[in-house]
Amino acid sequence: MRVALGLACLIWVPVIAEAQERPTRDAAGYLADVTGVWRSPDYGLLAEIRRDxxxxxxxxxxxxxxxxxxAEAQAEGFAVWSPVEGPVAEAVFAEVPGGTPYLFEGASGVPAACHQKLTPAQRFDFAVATLRQHYAGFAARHxxxxxxxxxxxxxxxxxxxDDALWGALSRIFIRLNDPHSxxxxxxxxxxxELAAGEAPTLTAVGxxxxxxxxxxxxxxxxxSGLLRGQGHHVGNNRLFWGVRDGVGYLNIVTMGAFDAKADPSDTQALExxxxxxxTAFQGTRAVVVDVSNNRGGYDSVSRxxxxxxxxxxxxxxQxxxxxxxxxxxxxxxxxQPSSRVRYTGPVYVVTSDITVSAGEIFALAMRALPQVRLVGSTTRGALSDQIEKPLGEGWRFSLSGELYTNPQGEVPEGRGIVPDTPWSVFEGRGHAANLAAFIDGLKP
Known part of the structure; x- marks a missing residue:
């Protein structure tokens, strides 16, 4: 879900800040420098790379x-690599140049266990061991x-x-109540399937x-209400924008899929x-960016x-x-600042309990700016990448295996991002009326 960096610069601390990325393949296959077996203890992964x-x-x-x-999906995270200097063989792999880096260390081979069929009890043990080792949300979710x-x-x-396996594992995942697990x-x-962690606002809707x-x-x-018939609903119905009484309004409902004919992460139509x-917002006294109904997508789009x-x-x-x-x-x-049209005046970012995943990454990125204030209600608290794991026999599961922190070191996973100015987004008169009242209150 979270792939190319777009306009962000990633720095792996501390080992590869100056590393030079290289392609892993040529026309004939994988290059000799990367062939072999590589292990990532951070993600519980083992990659056997052969020439073919x-x-x-x-x-x-x-x-x-x-x-x-x-095979194509398995190879996605191994398009480029950077060697890591040190006493043991290590390398950093990524999906695209400048993409999220994943640190691997050299391994002696693929264990025999990787080729053995697991019983239902062993599959349960595998899922539990994975959660114990890599699930980041236990403490945050108490x-x-x-x-x-x-x-x-x-x-x-x-x-x-299989019935017992489902019963046992479903008890665990229901308790996690995590949109990414x-x-x-x-x-x-x-x-x-079992997918929990729905926003209370949407649960109440029905x-x-x-x-x-x-x-x-x-x-x-x-x-019709907030933008008085003068708004724009564009980007494959993923974006609303307009101007109300000298205040720009931008509403983003997903972080991706702005062009039905392009890859969901493509940003050409978005740009x-x-x-x-x-351009229409230039000269306005403020801009309201509304992600209160944002269902997530790609971090690269958020950035x-x-x-x-x-x-x-x-x-x-981080x-x-x-x-x-x-x-x-x-x-x-x-x-990095965009090289295209920008707005650097006062900005208010509207969030709610619906705001999730890449929508929360956007809120986190915007909060780093001194001219931005977050308003609304606390976000869902599911920022981690969705780490997918197999479970054999056509089964699979996912988990939140990472922690995101703001520049001050605070962790919103499981807790959500708390706005600077709390107020109800959907209750009372409803979303449009509440937003209209908020915008009308932004006096010159």
Whole structure:
């Protein structure tokens, strides 16, 4: 989900700040310098790179499972690399030049365990070991993992069927209540899934049909009410913008998919829309950027938008993988000002409990600016990349395996980003009326 950097600069602290990235492949396949077996303890990954291809494995608790995705998907994070100077063989791999770096160390080979079929009990043990080693949200969500595991073991003392495996694991994932931690299984040939962590605001709205009606009212309220019929609904219906009484208004409902014919992470259409909107915002007394209904997407898109409000390079946030109760390597994200149309006057970023994932990354990046204030309600608290893991037999799960921090070192994972000025976004008169009242209160 989180791929190319866009306008951000990543610096891996401390080992490769000056490293020179190199391609891993030529026309004939992987280059000799990267062939071999590489292990990432931070993510529980093992990569076997051969001249003719790459095989990815996942390790936890002495167990191992091959990655179930196709060859192209497995190779995504290994397009470029940088060697790391030191007493042992280490390398940093990334999906694209300047992309999120993943540190790997040389390994002697692929363990035999990676080629053995696991029983339902072993698959349960693999999932539990992975969560113990890499899940970053236990403390933030006030969960004692050992107490939770003891409870599950008592309910399922024997896990020897897929039904028991689903029952045991679903108890864990329901307790996590984390939008980035999902469980997908297959029982009797039927695919089932568990995705928790819904926003209370959306839970209160009701089922899918009720939410569809709610979204239509949300859209009409912005266009007819807030922007008085003078607004723009563009970017594959992902963006609203307009000007109300000398204040610019920009609403972003996803961080990506702005062009139905392009890759979801593509920003060409987005950049053109931002050029038009920010040109119209020049001379306004303030701009309101509304991500109160933002459902996430790509961090690179969040940074691309945030860069339109940056006046100079600034540290936006840091990102660390979580391993066995501690953070190890760290990535600092510095956003550079966009070379296109920018707005550097007063900005208010509107958030809510719906704001999640890359929407929260945007809020984090914007909060680093002195002219920005966050208003609304606390965000969902699910910032980590969604780390996907196989579970064998067509099963898989995901978890939040990273911690994001603001420049002051504060961790919003599991807690959410608290606005500078709290106020209700959706309650009372509703979203459009509440936003109109807020904008009208921004007197010259």
């Amino acid at each position: 291809g790459l095989s990815l494995y996942h390790e936890a608790g002495g167990l191992c499972l091959p990655d179930a995705r196709d 969960i004692d993992p050992e107490a939770l595991l003891a409870e599950v073991r008592q309910a399922y003392p024997v896990i020897d069927t 999902e469980l997908h299984g297959v029982i009797g040939g039927v695919e089932i 089922d899918a049909a009720a939410q569809k009606t709610w979204l239509a009212a949300y859209r009409d309220g912005i266009l 053109a829309i931002l050029d038009e909107a920010l 691309t938008i945030a860069a339109r409000f940056y006046d100079q390079p600034r540290l936006a946030y 990102k660390r993988p979580w391993r066995e109760g501690q953070t190890t390597t760290s990535t600092s994200v510095v956003i």
